[in-house]
Amino acid sequence: MARVVDAAEVAPTGYAWQVEATGLRVRAGRTMAVDGLDLRLGRGVHGLLGPNGAGKTTLIRSLATVLRPASGTLEVLGEPVSGRLDLRRVRRALGYLPQDFGYYKRFTVREFVEYVAWLKEMPKRDVPGAVQRAVERVGLADRADSKLKTLSGGMVRRAGIAQAIVNDPEVLLLDEPTAGLDPGQRVRFRELVQELGSDSCVVVSTHLVEDVAAACTDVVLIDKGRLVFQGTPDELAAVGGPDDVGDSPIERGYSALLGGAW
Amino acid sequence: MSEHPTSGSIARYASGDELPADVLWAVEAHLETCQTCRLRLADAAPPQVTALTAAVWAEMAPTGAPVRRRHRLVRWATPALAPWLAMTAFVVLAAVALDGVLPTSSAVLLIAPIVPVLGVAVAWSRGVDPAHELVVSTPRAGLQLVLRRTFAVLVVVLPALLVGGWLTGASPAYWLLPCLGVTATALALGGVIGLRRAAITAASAWVLLVIGPAVVVGGVPGVLAPGAAPVWAAVLVGGAAAVFFRSAAYARL
Structure with missing residues (x-):
């Protein structure tokens, strides 16, 4: 079978940053959880750090187009996602792991990933192969047909x-992905994330400084x-001095910047 | 776009035979912009190349099991099916059981118009659907999925109500149009305040304005009388039109 490479596949991107926020404000319930944030993220793995309640999850949810920003501008893949607009193009290029990852207990791993692939409007013929590849990449190939409730x-x-x-995805949003992983899995996860970050923008929210x-x-x-x-x-490690709280240079940098506000 | 290269020069380009440099460049520049000629190039590839690509594509062909029935089902109904079915069955059964209690009007008749709306609320509830957060971040989340799930609700609810109505003598001529009218209104309102909230608002309004007075006063309320049918038809059309013209508003659910 002859396959033709589409011009769109090799077209240069029309934006400078995968994620660009200016003066972004996002409400979470009654509080303004993200309040005047300026952020530019390109390719690579971005570790999102901050104390509890800093607005990490709210920021990730607004990047995932779940929350509508209250004001400011937010562009993902060069398209504004702040207003009432067609979000489908951006959403097709997104990957999102919510903090409380909810799933259907009776689905097998393969069924669940296939359902998400359908929700993401992937072409029908690509789905089985893409699902198998995704399951293999996370090391679940041998349990692909087990029900999620047995895992x-x-x-x-x-x-x-x-x-x-x-x-x-071109923009991958992972909210606390390492929670519940054992040390060995965490090392494999870091390798996977680094691999993904080589050609897409990965945002990992975490409270584990060693992950970063x-x-x-x-x-x-x-x-x-x-x-x-x-x-x-x-650079973060360089901010911290010997007097700051923390066991590693990065932890000392973290507490130096936050003024010990743990 | 320049003229298409001859099949001879494409064949020689594909096989890597000697081509004059200017022809080579012209062919290459043309291939970058012309999909038809890229197809011709693919067809003209020598056997050793086609054998290789065929082998690679054969390896990459999907081998998984065929799609099971559940997959087709969840494209219409919410995957969190069990609580949703249970609630529908419970409401209809409760209405049938209550029927003798009310003095003059049928409980099935009074409740019928808001049963589908409750199903819509459940299908889009964060508390009932564990993967709600995930679903609303995907491109499929939008008017199309809303309509698919509403359709699935109606497919289950309407037969249940027909049976309940037949058991208690509540003719669909009384409740069918109000049922669809309330659903359309809730969907239209959902584009403004969110589907779950809109469904709950519509159901509460119905309970307060129609069921309450009917229980107190007795008799068939005016809004369910056959004379109100044209009004409900107008509500249905108006709601559907509002949904259609504000379809972009359903991208955030």
């Missing part, structure tokens, strides 16, 4: 990562809904 917490997380990457040190090319530190710091893990 352990770590395996469910990996199934969640599989559904997020099934469409080869090991896997991220870029650290985004937010507090009270504002950007406090953006730079490489080494």
